[in-house]
Amino acid sequence: MVLSRRMFLKACGCAAGALGAGALVGCGSDGAAGSAAAGADGASPAAGVGVGPDGESQVVITMTPSSEPAAGFDPLVNWGAGEHVHEPLIQSTLIATDNNLAFVNDLATDYGCSDDGLTWTFHIRDDVKFTDGVPLTAEDVAFTINGIVNGQAAEADLSMVREARAVDAVTCEIAMERPNNALLYTLAVVGIVPAHGYGEDYGEHPIGSGRYMLEQWDRGQQVILRANPDYYGEKPLMDRVVVLFMEEDASLAAASAGTVDVAYTSAALAGAVPAGYTLLNCASVDSRGISLPCNPAGTDVVVEGDMVYMGGNDVTSDIAVRRALNLGIDRAAMIEHVLAGFGRAAYSVGDGMPWSSAAMEVETDVAAAEALLDEAGWARGDGGMRSRDGVPCAFDLYYAANDSTRQALAYDFADQCAALGIAVTPKGASWDDIYVRQYADPVLWGWGSNSPVELYELTYSTGWGNYAQYMNETVDANLEAAQAARTVEESYPFYQAAQWDAASGTGVAPEGAATWVWLANVDHLYFEREGLAVAEQKPHPHGHGWSLVNNIDRWSWS
Known part of the structure; x- marks a missing residue:
């Protein structure tokens, strides 16, 4: 089977490996928040919670080491878009x-699409300047979009675009390779760069027109952003933002010491709320799920015409096993055991989104799961484990070895499977090792975004995330119709039908192909300093990082 993808290895649905512990640099002598980072000139900042070195309002936040953008703040690589999407x-x-995830204008004053879906036209504001004083025009918009379309390193998915062109200073047209309303979801996180000021070092010295400017970047340690005084929109309430990159235990230590204002944490540590802080719980669509190869062992997968991966699994290729796994897993118990209740059951990628389908939901029914396995000939033997025709009902489950939450989920899943008579062996590994096995063995992935793009890619026959290798013409037709719909709203029924089409009895729902067993949507947890007002959050996508600060300009101190 041939799987064609534009880009995959570096943009997989998995957390990147940790880069090593970050550090609090230039701490003030009193250890107060607002004193956690040195000023750009190296001088110690003024003491005081929420106060920066020049007396401005400031907030200090911790993020995972993997949140630091390796290529810098360059939208033509992966800043804002890619695996972890956020506003740039x-x-x-x-x-x-x-x-509410409705589209609103930023640079655009209005936009629309031609009747055939092949040309989008955006009219933009004429009062916007980059921080170097040069006006932003449609030429910059076209330069950015074409740079991503033609860029080898770009992680933003604009593969549906042929080219962008500036009609005049305030009008940009985007010519499409095919109709695809999902373009809008990508454009909502693609930052516009200056055609005149873009070069090899742009990521380290970005010129933009957004709410903030890069004041300082100490690689492996911190990033400091300062409000753009010439921003065309509503003036940011938070003048200065300090982001410290550190491991989870260091994040807890920083909050315990009172040197940060918002510190990310996990369910395992959420009970240890430091004095002076409260627990901020942000709902997410950050899903954990297990891909289930649908073809028998020996079904190799070819990527981009020349990369051959081993594919297929003799156990999960039995639809009875896949359906039994979906029925027999108690997600609520797993969330209680592993996440201390900080999560909710997952049934798909994008639960609760307008394009999700109620058909993906399944009630735990161990008896029904056992009956499916019995009927399929997977009989229990000595020790209670099942086999059929001499083949054990057993498989390896791969997970990222550096992720303690995935490890715990994998072992809880294995324990529940053992009760069904299915022997699951969790295997922690590096992502390089996992990629080799991704089409042959079940893998515990992390996915989830505020767009239906991932649903498409994990489900479409040649999608870059179709690890299960399930291919169905009806599913593909519904996904194609969804992207070709005239409006985003008109696409929802087609996405739902791709998950389960009652008329044809096809789809990836648990009663259908059951290509995944989804486990949990993980809450994003933070220790929040009392007195800080964090603005209302959108549902967080996959990734415990920059999505928190999408609206940092609306945060304030009381």
Whole structure:
């Protein structure tokens, strides 16, 4: 089977490896928040919670080491878009999304699409300047989009675009390779860069027109953003933002010492709320799920025409096993055991989104799961484990070895499977090792975004995330119809039908192909200093990082 993908290895649905512990640098002598980072000139900042070195309002936040953008703040690589999507802050976007995930204008004053879906036209503001004083025009918009379309390192998915062109200073047209309304979701996180000021070192010295400017970047330690005084929109309430990159235990230590204002944490540590802080719980669509190869062992997968991966699994290729796994797993118990209740059951990638399908939901029914296995000939033997025709009902489950939450989920899943008579062996490994096995063995992945793009890619026959290798013409037709719909809203029924089409009895729902067993949506947890007002959050996508600060300009101190 041939799987064609534009880009995959570096943009997989998995957390990147940790880069090593970050450090609090230039701490003030009193250890107060607002004193956690040195000023850009190296001088110690003024003491005081929420106060920066020049007396401005400031907030200090911890993020995972993997949140630091390796290529810097360059939208033509992966800043804002890619695996972990978020608003780029330093750059403006054509459009954005509000807390209800509805599209709103940023640079655009209006936009529309031709009747055939092949040309989008955006009219943009004429009062926007980059931080170097040069006006932003449609030429910059076209330069950015074409740079991503033609860029080898770009992680933003604009593969549906042929080219962008500036009609005049305030009008940009985007010519499409095919109709695809999902373009809007990507444009909502693509920061516009200056055609005149873009070069090899742009990521380290970004010029933008967004709410914030890069003041300082100490690699492996911190990033400091300062409000753009010439921003065309509503003036940011938070003048200065300090982001410290550190491991989870260091994040807890920083909050315990009172040197940060918002510190990320996990369910395992959420009970240890430091004095002076409260627990901020942000709902997410950050899903953990296990891909289930649908073809028998020996079904190799070819990527981009020349990369051959081993594919297929003789146990999970039995649809009865896949359906039994979906029925027999008690997600609520797993969330209680592993996440201390900080999560909710997952049934798909994007639960609760407008394009999700109720058909993906399944009630735990161990008896029904056992009956499916019995009927399929997977009989229990000595020790209670099942086999059929001499083949054990057993498989390896791969997970990222550096992720303690995935490890715990994998072992809890294995324990529940053992009760069904299925022997699951969790195997922690590096992502390089996992990629080799991704089509042959079940893998515990992390996915989830505020767009239906991942649903498409994990489900479409040649999608870059179709690890299960399930291919169905009806599913593909519904996904194609969804992207070709005239409006985003009109696409929802087609996405739902791709998950389960009652008329044809096809889809990836648990009663259908059951290509995944989804486990949990993980809450994003933070220790929040009392007195800080964090603005209302959108549902967080996959990744415990920059999505928190999408609206940092609306945060304030009381």
